[in-house]
Amino acid sequence: MSEANGLRQPKRATADLFLKLGVVPVPDGEKAAAAIGHLDEFRTKVRSFVMAMESCVKCGACAENCHTYLGTRDPNNIPAGRADLIRKVYKRHFTVQGKLFPGLVGAQDLDLETIEKWYSYYYQCSECRRCAHVCPFGIDTAEVTMIGRQILFWLGIGPQLHTATSGAILKTGNHMGLTQAGMVDTLDFLSEEIEEEYEGLKVTFPVDKPNSDVLYIPSSADFMLNANTLKGAAMFLQYVGANWTMSSRITEAGNFGYLMDQNRVMREMVTRLMEETTRLGCKKIVWGECGHGWRATKMYVPTMSDMPASRKIPMTHIHDEVEAYVKAGLLELDPKRNARKITLHDPCNYARACGHSDNMRVIMNAVVPKGAFTEMRPNREANFCCGGGSGILFDDKKMYEYRILASNKKAEQVRATNAEVLCAPCSICKAQLYPMVKEHKLPVEVVGLVDLVGNALVFRD
Amino acid sequence: MNVFIGQILPYVAVTVFLGGVTWRIWRWMIPQIVHNITLSPWPKSWSAAIVWILWQLATFWNLLKFDRPLWFGAWFMHIALFLMLVGHVLAFYTLGLQFHILVPGLITPELSLWLSFWFGTVLGLIFLLALLYLLGRRLVNEPVRAISSASDYVHLLLLIGIATLGNIMRIFPEYQVGYIPVREYLAGLFLFQPHPMPDSLLFLAKYTLVMVLMIIFPFSKLMHSFGFFWERWIINRPFHEPARGLPGAGVQLPK
Incomplete structure (x- = not known):
């Protein structure tokens, strides 16, 4: 059948x-x-x-x-x-x-x-x-x-994709099957990249560092596909002198459990998150760029986790924190470094589930020059999905064709802005939009939002 | 037959209606709101949530914003229906003097009767036209037709039947029943002192259709009138953001 x-x-x-x-x-x-x-x-x-x-x-x-x-x-x-x-x-x-x-x-x-x-x-x-x-x-x-x-x-x-990813979750706590050794390798490489790109700037990526104050949860896709997002987050955290770490047991801002099995698999992520927060002594969890995963955490953890830590540890998104620092005027930013015409795609889970539209705009207006940012319409909570939401990033022919059809509306919205850069601060949006812009022949580059923050931060000794 | 429709069916209809609605709501109350799945931007407080829900209710805001052609049919149909329901209760109870009783200094009994007549007529026509528009939309609009079941048409036709019969009785003097015989009959029902129904086939037909509607109400999508509140109670609720700022960071946010 x-x-x-x-x-x-x-x-x-x-x-x-x-x-x-x-x-x-x-x-x-x-x-x-x-x-x-x-x-x-x-x-x-x-x-x-x-x-x-x-x-x-x-x-x-x-x-x-x-x-x-x-x-x-x-x-x-x-x-x-x-x-x-x-x-x-x-x-x-x-x-x-x-x-x-x-x-x-x-x-x-x-x-x-x-x-x-x-x-x-x-x-x-x-x-x-x-x-x-x-x-x-x-x-x-x-x-x-x-x-x-x-x-x-x-x-x-x-689907093979969701089921295999769920398997990886139970094994490693992330979607990509990253191990601690693999993480550290990649992160060393990212440190070197930053050093080359930003005139010898030294940024470290702590992993499993005990007695950290902040646990940062990156999307595992940021280790490969969206490295600039991970670099941007680390640059921000270093800039404000945060005592932060990542955990190799929960290197995943997403949660495919939420997308397939909101019981065993989803709870695995939630439980690991709380265990690691406790183990590493963290007082706050800061989430990386991922839409559904952020919803699964912000809105579901309090009613899903059976560990008392979940009722005590505050959880915010990296955008929330950057926004607060921008508003307080504590970041020196050079918008000229992000001088291309840009538009913003509101990830559905941010805009309609997590109350997360203003902060992206505060950040955007601080990191690009005046006039460079154009809204697509409709936007915020009325925005249309990228077409890949809930992890339907299938590669088999029929489903791939479907993904492109489902992004027709998004392509139309992006085209109307004449932007050169499409900011889509969510891992699934990014994974969907990389091929989407090609298939729809949109002359835009897809980036995250923290990427732009990292790029604009002016470090002084 | 007249005894059954006039003296037995009304009690059956009211019992089924009230009992059925209570049973459906009882069943809704058993499952829990497991997680906070509020839509953002969410209301800041419960009172803001309630204001938003009532605003949605009064204006059909989402339809106005996202489906204007549907809003025209739906809003006018519902508002006319609501005002007519209120009008029926007031007019039969006060014999058309409701406006006089409300503002006795300004409105004479004659003016009240006149107002009652015209409000009823205009609303009745708006109601019927809006229903016909919604039926047409359901037939013509491709996606809407695709998701419609037979019962969706049955509900519309039932309401169209009731509206048509009501309008005929209202507009053509020879078919008018008048407030008094209806009130006497209804008073008999309320006081359990049976009084014959007004002698009118149109009244009998319309009255029967209304009771049929009441009986199917709890077992149909018409329950959306209550479902609205239960659904919005899930989807429009406040959420409280944790404070910003990174503990232990070298650069701290101002307090």
Whole structure:
């Protein structure tokens, strides 16, 4: 039943990978019953899910406001339509009207075909929550996507990318499978780069340093793909004389658990974070550039972690800290070093989930010359997703084509600004936008925001 | 038949309506708000959250901002419906003198009757036109049609039926029922002292449709009128930011 009915589906993880995550894939014949069992459990536990199931009036306001529908014109990519893939089944089993008049109210029994559709469409949704933002009721269909993915995970269905990444999390605490030795190697190299680029400037990247005050959590992708972001963060932390460190056990600002299994795998990250904070004696956690991971931490850790540290240790984003220092006038910045015309992509999880729009603008206006920064429209909490949100960064042909379709709206927005640089301060946005700008032939360079801070900081002895 | 519709069905409809709504809300209260999934920028306090929720309710702000054509149909339909519901209660209770009772010095009983008539007529027509517009939109707008089920049309047709019958009774004098017979009949229901229904087929038809609507209400998407509050309570709540500043850093933020 794989790759069924011409559905767009990402490459599946093998049963072996699932076994490593403690999930025994459910045989086809038992999948529907197992899924209903899980739905029944969520129905009694998660109110946001129940309200999404029971409040939608199918007004369709979400349709033209979802980049996946705009890119594909597929009715199952309308947020209300996508939620309906579960809602039909929910109605059939858990509502009076669905039990009595299934045809009238659009209720359906669950079959393998529908489960295949779940796999297809819940991995086309990027959980960006623009639909929640525009819905007159505030129905958050990302909650439905999350539960769809969670059930699929428990059935043993999931993309190779997410499942393998979840495996890496359990093993190393980061997505890329970085080890401490590998980290230190890369960081030495980054130190040398900074020394060359900034006239002998010596910046160190502490790892697992005991008695540190601040634990900085970088995105593991910053070690390879977005090195300038990691360099920028280190330069800022060094500039203000922070007693900081990274931890080799949790070198990951993202959280693929949040994107696939908001139980075992997500909790692994949360637990490691609190263990490491305690072990290294840190008094504050500062987060690197990653959208979903920052949400998973800022908004979920307090209600998810079962360690008392999580109620005491303040957690902020590196942007919050840079903003505060900029506002206090404590940073000497030379905006001329970032003199190209630039626009800012608001990562969905910052803008719609973490209250994180002003700080990026304060920083931006401080690190680029006056007039260089152009807003794209719409922006802030009304911004459109890059098309790669929730880690749907699949490389298989059909899904890659989909990623480019899903970024049509983003390309249109960027093009209208005539910018030369596209600042997208989130690892998944960056990973999506690197190929996106190529496919859409946009003449822009994709950068992070802390990159620009590091580049503009004027160090004096 | 008249006894069933006039003296039994109303009690069934009210019981099913109130019981059903209570049961649905009871079921919503069992699951928890597991994590704070508020939308940002979030309200600074609970009172700000409530103001925002009421603002959304009164203006249909999101539709106004993100789907103007839908806003025209939806807002006018709902506002007319709301005012008419209030109007029905007041007008039947006071026999059309509600405006006189509210502002006795300024509005004479005759003026009140006149106002009641025109408010009812205009709102009734707005309601019907908005419903027809929404039905047309559901049929013509490609994505909306794609996500519609039969029940979505049934609800609209039911409301259109009720609105049409109401408008006929309001606009054509020969079909008017008048406040008094209706009030006598309703008073009988409230006091459990049965009084015959007004003698009008149109009234019977409209009244039956309204009771059907009340009976299906708790088992349909019409529950969104309550769902709105439960959903927004999840999605518009305050969050408190931790303080900025790096402990132990050489350069400290001013206190």
